[in-house]
Amino acid sequence: MVSHIVVGVDGSAPATAALEWAAADAQRRGLDLRIVHVCEQLPHSDGIESCTGVLEAAADRARWLTSEVKVATKPLRGNVIGNLIAQSESADSMVLGSRGLGGFAGMMAGSVGLAVAGHAAGPVVIVRDPAVERYDxxxxxxxxxxxxxxxxxxxxxxxxxxxxxxxxxxxxxxxxxxxxxxxxxxxxxxxxxxxxxxxxxxxxxxxxxxxxxxxxxxxxxxxxxxxxxxxxxxxxxxxxxxxxxxxxxxxxxxxxxxxxxxxxxxxxxxxxxxxxxxx
Missing domain, CATH: 3.40.50.620 (HUPs)
Structure with a gap:
């Protein structure tokens, strides 16, 4: 039985909004939360240490927001889109920010979100900003x-x-x-x-x-x-x-x-x- 939501984080503001949305959704629906960060092999990067830092900060934020939700983290290496699609296969849903650190400010939905939404095994939720008003x-x-x-x-x-x-x-x-x-x-x-x-x-x-x-x-x-x-x-x-x-x-x-x-x-x-x- 599928019991967790996956949220992708990269330290960007939209990813933080996605994390907050995913944590709230996990709490509402009684699901676990898995936070993933894909460490691409880029020149001059800090390697796995920087990835761990992003994940730890996200996990601390999620636990502070939703104390009842079981939170796990998973660092990944390689292609961002491929890894996220693979993670969706065992998840209730995938939650992503509208664009990451490499996105263009004028685009509402980034290339990663569009690609994952088109190929993921389950629902993909794209979040742009933190909610400021509730409409029910x-x-x-x-x-x-x-x-x-x-x-x-x-x-x-x-x-x-x-x-x-x-x-x-x-x-x-x-x-x-x-x-x-x-x-x-x-x-x-x-x-x-x-x-x-x-x-x-x-x-x-x-x-x-x-x-x-x-x-x-x-x-x-x-x-x-x-x-x-x-x-x-x-x-x-x-x-x-x-x-x-x-x-x-x-x-x-x-x-x-x-x-x-x-x-x-x-x-x-x-x-x-x-x-x-x-x-």
């Missing part, structure tokens, strides 16, 4: 795809642990209406209404199976990224599948998940179906 709301993008089903399951668990509202959002961008094609526009309007009706119906089984979770739903005629960015302004966590209905099978991360990662400022969880769930 988890937002999940849900379009009925296999990836969004996995995202929904994780979002339900998060909402339950937080005793928070779960707001289920479905957004559908329709083709542009033509002022001259009355029949075509009528068909588009009918299709849009059917999509919205089906989206509402998909939420009902989740309410039935999870009566202890307060679940609201919203259907919007908008681009999914735009709708999720707006909903995220009053959310503690946004959860999306790594790909949705429009994703290509060859794509690691879909355009929606990438768009959310690059524009949403609250923590974002990217969830993939497990190997057994993937068609």
């Amino acid at each position: 709301t988890v937002v999940v993008g849900y379009d009925g795809s296999d990836h969004s089903e996995a995202a929904m399951a994780y979002a339900v668990e998060q909402a339950r642990a937080r005793k928070a509202l779960l707001h289920v959002l479905f957004a559908w961008q329709v083709p542009m209406f033509s002022p001259y094609a009355v029949t075509y526009n009528s068909l588009i309007e009918t299709a849009m209404q059917e999509e919205m009706r089906a989206a509402r119906q998909r939420v009902e089984p989740w309410r039935t199976r999870n009566p202890d979770v307060d679940i609201s739903d919203e259907q919007r005629c908008a681009h999914p990224v735009t709708a999720l960015i707006e909903a995220a302004r009053s959310a503690d966590l946004v959860v999306v599948g790594s790909r949705g209905m429009g994703g290509l099978a060859s794509a690691v991360l879909g355009s929606v998940s990438q768009g959310v990662l690059n524009h949403v400022t609250c923590p974002v969880a990217i969830v993939r179906p497990s190997v057994k769930e993937t068609p």
